[in-house]
Amino acid sequence: MVGVSVLGPLRVDSADGALSPRDRVVLAALAVRAGTPVPSDVLADALWGDAPPTSWNKVVQGCVVRLRRLLGPSSIVTETSGYVLALPPEEVDARHFERLVARGSELLALGDPERAWSYLGEALALWRGRPLPELDRWDPGRIESDRLEELRRDAEEAHVDAALRAGRHREVLAAARALVDEAPTRERRWAMLALAQYRDGQQGDALRTLHHARAVLARELGIEPGAELAELELAILRQDPELATPPAPGEASDVCPWPGLVAFDVDDADAFFGREDDVEACMRRLRADGVLVVVGPSGSGKSSLVRAGVAAALRRDGSTVHIITPAGSRPADVVPRVGMGDVLVVDQCEQAMRPGVPHEERRRFLDGLVHHARRGWLVVALRADRTGELSWHEDFARLVERGLHLLGPLDESALRRAIEAPARRAALRLEPGLIDVVVRDVLDEPGALPLMSHALRETWARREGRTLTAAAYRETGGIRAAVAMTAEELYDDIGVDRRERLRDLMVRLVVPSEGGDPVPARMPLAVIAADPAYDQLVEELVRARLLTCSEGDVQLAHECLPRAWPRLQSWLDEDQAGLRLLRHVATTAAGWDAMGRPDSELYRGTRLAAAADWRMRASPKLTEVEAAFLDASEALSAIEVEAADVRARQQATANRRLRVLLAGAAVLAVVALVAGLLAARQADRADRQARAATARELAAAAVANLPVDPERSILLALAAIEETGGPDGTVVREAQEALHHAVHSSRIVHRIPQGGGELAVTADGSRVVTVPERPAERHATVWSTRTGEALLRLRGPQGPWGAVAIDPHDRLAATSHGDGAVRVWDLSGGELVRTIDVGAPNLPVAFTDDGTVLATGVPGGVVRWDLATGARIGRFGGPTPVVLAATAAGSRFAATSHAGDARIWEPAGGIRPLVGHIWPVTD
Numbered sequence: 001m002v003g004v005s006v007l008g009p010l011r012v013d014s015a016d017g018a019l020s021p022r023d024r025v026v027l028a029a030l031a032v033r034a035g036t037p038v039p040s041d042v043l044a045d046a047l048w049g050d051a052p053p054t055s056w057n058k059v060v061q062g063c064v065v066r067l068r069r070l071l072g073p074s075s076i077v078t079e080t081s082g083y084v085l086a087l088p089p090e091e092v093d094a095r096h097f098e099r100l101v102a103r104g105s106e107l108l109a110l111g112d113p114e115r116a117w118s119y120l121g122e123a124l125a126l127w128r129g130r131p132l133p134e135l136d137r138w139d140p141g142r143i144e145s146d147r148l149e150e151l152r153r154d155a156e157e158a159h160v161d162a163a164l165r166a167g168r169h170r171e172v173l174a175a176a177r178a179l180v181d182e183a184p185t186r187e188r189r190w191a192m193l194a195l196a197q198y199r200d201g202q203q204g205d206a207l208r209t210l211h212h213a214r215a216v217l218a219r220e221l222g223i224e225p226g227a228e229l230a231e232l233e234l235a236i237l238r239q240d241p242e243l244a245t246p247p248a249p250g251e252a253s254d255v256c257p258w259p260g261l262v263a264f265d266v267d268d269a270d271a272f273f274g275r276e277d278d279v280e281a282c283m284r285r286l287r288a289d290g291v292l293v294v295v296g297p298s299g300s301g302k303s304s305l306v307r308a309g310v311a312a313a314l315r316r317d318g319s320t321v322h323i324i325t326p327a328g329s330r331p332a333d334v335v336p337r338v339g340m341g342d343v344l345v346v347d348q349c350e351q352a353m354r355p356g357v358p359h360e361e362r363r364r365f366l367d368g369l370v371h372h373a374r375r376g377w378l379v380v381a382l383r384a385d386r387t388g389e390l391s392w393h394e395d396f397a398r399l400v401e402r403g404l405h406l407l408g409p410l411d412e413s414a415l416r417r418a419i420e421a422p423a424r425r426a427a428l429r430l431e432p433g434l435i436d437v438v439v440r441d442v443l444d445e446p447g448a449l450p451l452m453s454h455a456l457r458e459t460w461a462r463r464e465g466r467t468l469t470a471a472a473y474r475e476t477g478g479i480r481a482a483v484a485m486t487a488e489e490l491y492d493d494i495g496v497d498r499r500e501r502l503r504d505l506m507v508r509l510v511v512p513s514e515g516g517d518p519v520p521a522r523m524p525l526a527v528i529a530a531d532p533a534y535d536q537l538v539e540e541l542v543r544a545r546l547l548t549c550s551e552g553d554v555q556l557a558h559e560c561l562p563r564a565w566p567r568l569q570s571w572l573d574e575d576q577a578g579l580r581l582l583r584h585v586a587t588t589a590a591g592w593d594a595m596g597r598p599d600s601e602l603y604r605g606t607r608l609a610a611a612a613d614w615r616m617r618a619s620p621k622l623t624e625v626e627a628a629f630l631d632a633s634e635a636l637s638a639i640e641v642e643a644a645d646v647r648a649r650q651q652a653t654a655n656r657r658l659r660v661l662l663a664g665a666a667v668l669a670v671v672a673l674v675a676g677l678l679a680a681r682q683a684d685r686a687d688r689q690a691r692a693a694t695a696r697e698l699a700a701a702a703v704a705n706l707p708v709d710p711e712r713s714i715l716l717a718l719a720a721i722e723e724t725g726g727p728d729g730t731v732v733r734e735a736q737e738a739l740h741h742a743v744h745s746s747r748i749v750h751r752i753p754q755g756g757g758e759l760a761v762t763a764d765g766s767r768v769v770t771v772p773e774r775p776a777e778r779h780a781t782v783w784s785t786r787t788g789e790a791l792l793r794l795r796g797p798q799g800p801w802g803a804v805a806i807d808p809h810d811r812l813a814a815t816s817h818g819d820g821a822v823r824v825w826d827l828s829g830g831e832l833v834r835t836i837d838v839g840a841p842n843l844p845v846a847f848t849d850d851g852t853v854l855a856t857g858v859p860g861g862v863v864r865w866d867l868a869t870g871a872r873i874g875r876f877g878g879p880t881p882v883v884l885a886a887t888a889a890g891s892r893f894a895a896t897s898h899a900g901d902a903r904i905w906e907p908a909g910g911i912r913p914l915v916g917h918i919w920p921v922t923d
Helices: 021-032 040-048 056-071 093-109 113-124 139-165 169-182 187-199 203-220 227-238 266-271 276-289 302-316 349-353 359-373 384-390 394-403 412-425 434-443 449-461 470-476 478-493 496-508 525-529 532-543 566-574 576-594 605-618 624-671 673-704 710-724 729-745
Strands: 076-079 082-085 291-296 321-324 343-346 377-383 404-406 510-512 518-520 547-550 553-556 759-761 767-770 779-784 790-795 801-806 812-817 821-826 832-837 845-847 853-858 861-866 872-877 881-886 893-897 901-906 912-920
Touching: 021 040, 021 056, 021 082, 021 139, 040 056, 040 082, 056 076, 093 113, 093 139, 113 139, 139 169, 139 187, 169 187, 187 203, 187 227, 203 227, 266 302, 266 412, 276 291, 276 302, 276 394, 276 404, 291 302, 291 384, 291 394, 302 321, 302 343, 302 377, 343 359, 349 359, 349 377, 349 384, 359 377, 359 394, 377 384, 377 394, 384 394, 394 404, 412 434, 412 449, 434 449, 434 470, 434 478, 449 470, 449 478, 470 478, 478 566, 496 510, 496 532, 496 566, 496 576, 532 547, 576 624, 605 624, 759 801, 767 801, 779 812, 801 845, 812 845, 812 853, 821 853, 845 881, 853 881, 861 881, 861 893
Parallel strands: 291 377, 291 404, 321 343, 343 377
Antiparallel strands: 076 082, 510 518, 547 553, 759 767, 767 779, 779 790, 801 812, 812 821, 821 832, 845 853, 853 861, 861 872, 881 893, 893 901, 901 912
């Protein structure tokens, strides 16, 4: 960005008004010698010549002060030998012009006329007229002006020369004729005009131009034409092949041939290169089996292969192709009704397994795919690390086995095709060495294809004419930093006031998977459009190719974005629990709104308490629907609490009336002495029964009030115990049970900084053991539930830690770790008792009721260990468990898995499953 322009009347881009004549002269004089000191007396000479006023020094100082105010305090530096204009070279147009001309001349000498033409054209575009007119009366200024004019004339000739070498003779024919008219004594201009005319098919005009040049030179200078003109004339007469027009470059496309983080789609098939062998292999598999399942790691190009490769090839062959991506909490609803023989392409199939999708909906979705495979061809793209989440559906698992195509990384030759072929198709030129740099970077990075595409897209945006340069690629940060640089540039540009909204929007578009990895989520455009601030942010993010909009939703451009943008990853790490709450609130509120906002769908009890506490603590940015949902939940809770108060008061009134009646009956019994001892005993029994009835009513009210207000339930339960007033065991037991449930449901707890990991509570309820979730932490902690204080630290390896369990006698705790070991700790002193290598990280653990056997999850089942010796006792086969429990002496074990079922094993009589799939586990 040029700040000071002297190639014409002096101009300062940042000036709001006109500069004074003296300030203009001083700034022009400083620009003539930019970067070197200019003494005050030299500036005075430029202002007044040989007759400066007596106050010249102060006048010069005043000019410098005003110019500093205009250009910035560091723009003009005062040194002992004078003032220095310290602007960068690119901010003074004369210096910038010289740099561009030097680079263009260098490229012309190196045989790159296309880029030379671009550089020289950019340099000449800086000119607005005669340079430095403010210094016409100052000799150094006139000398500099003449030098710049001569450099401009050389640049104009070089610009035409570069165009002729690049095959652009028609574009510069008029410019060549204008150059001759401006300076007819410069022989080179006559030669370029004649050559342009010859290449344009005007051989006669070219010869007449050379004859005219001979006459002008003889008349004006008294000389004969030089060797260049003479040789050119002979070559034209001979029609020398060397004068033939070089092939003109094709018109470069104004559309980038690389999509960035977004996958190649069906319409991009012409620009999709490098996977030709995979496309052919996939088509063979599809024709043979009718099913194709492309499995590969994130960033390997699965979506591009099935869309721009397979789906495009099928459409070219005349097939009807339907492409879907599972979306929302009901992915089965996106499976279309297709005709017999149609092809269904399912991109990102793993999205159907993301958190928030009920198990029954997952089953319906996979059932739909299996049903289609019986009627037509099925193509599925699936992430390799998520394949196991689909294995529980036996029919779909068989389809995966039948149509599996493992997608590996591109080799070096394929990578070169993926870079060179799209560039050639778009009439772009790649600077020598650029491909080598990109290929070297990508070969060392797994899953880097979307990052490469984004880096090339950013390099294209910085291209020089039609040429993509290695310098521009380095400016983008390459595949390791291009995405982060793009995101950070947008983060800086949107301003401080909108950054919190950007954070809120981005974290809504990512949810943690069951394994903890970030998974892209979709957000309805209707929700975003309701808030203009969000709507504008989405437009800017889509322009930056960081988000995409389709099918009424907005989502991340690629799942690699959280890994490639450290700031987004840090946002996701800051408050995992809060993000889970936000996601649940967003999903529940959307369903509540879609159902017409019924009260039955609102939060209650502990869930409402957790959401209200998070809302007050974190002050999250909520959408209108989410805020209305929580407000309605809190309002309904207040109404229910008030109703409970009314019922309690009515019950108390009824109790008082009953006491009055009982008291009257007692008085009558005393007066009626004839009733004697029998009547007195009957009255006493009636009183106890009434008190027992009252206590039961209070205990029932305490239990009923638990979801609304656990604290009030505590008071009602205490009143029930007090009301018994005697040893009636049945009533006392009911009241005590109500009190027990109320205390356990109460929100009056100690806040323990758990940090997001697992926890376990001792059988007597006096202690809690928490394990860390963050990788950098090394300690589990034992807390007192009575005081909330830390009692012990259990030092282990760096996290993340996995599960934690406490034995029934509250003596031992077991924890699983990322290094594949389970560690057993003494809870009395915190010492490590035993380390058991189970060979799998962070799986669940459980003690038997007698505390002698430890059960641990392993891939493909459960293993039992003798705690006394650490020896392995036996193994149960089955899915990898996510929750594990054991009964007394290990007589039975229960576990749930990602497959969506619960299993029970009984080791008695041999290790065998007692029951297979007994309960479906729903979300």
